[in-house]
Amino acid sequence: MHRVLIGLAAGVILITTAAFVIPAISAERETSALPRFTEEREAAALFFVKKHLPDLVPFLEELKKNNVAGYEKEIREIFQVTELLADLRDDPPRHELELKIWKTENKAYLLVAKLSTPSADERKKLEGQLQELAKELVTLDIQVLELKADQLDKELGEVKDELAKAKENVEKQTKDRYQTLLDRAKKQRKK
Secondary structure, eight states: OHHHHHHHHHHHHHHHHHHHHHHHHHHHSOOTTOOOOOHHHHHHHHHHHHHHOGGGHHHHHHHHHHOHHHHHHHHHHHHHHHHHHHHTTTSHHHHHHHHHHHHHHHHHHHHHHHTTOSOHHHHHHHHHHHHHHHHHHHHHHHHHHHHHHHHHHHHHHHHHHHHHHHHHTHHHHHHHHHHHHHHHHHHHHHO
């Protein structure tokens, strides 16, 4: 009986902490230009969470009961993430990395909410998991930067090729540009 009461108390502490920790963590995230809250966006955000991080659903439900404004802000942020990820569909490696980052960050936020557990052993276990997630996030950040660097190297190569072609054809480009300017001047005189 005593264990059940301790378990229930720990659950209440965890849910109460989640109601306060999740909004506090969210306040640290970028909040400018969040989309407004609508039922459709809420449904899309919840679908996304259920698909990619179902462990977050109970915390969102509890947040909705205890802090409607915090819940709506979380939903708006999650919806914004879904929109940003949709914009990356043409870049599958980047899309996958950004999705992994979102999932890992939110797993970490859930662990932070659970750190209030009264058991020292459980807290130590959670802190170890949090350390692993922090390491994973740093690794993912490095992968994003490597991907961006590769994309910029490719783009730089294309620009250098374009520059080399432009330098090779200076006389022809000059004649073409000169002719275009003359044609424009003739058209203006006819008006």
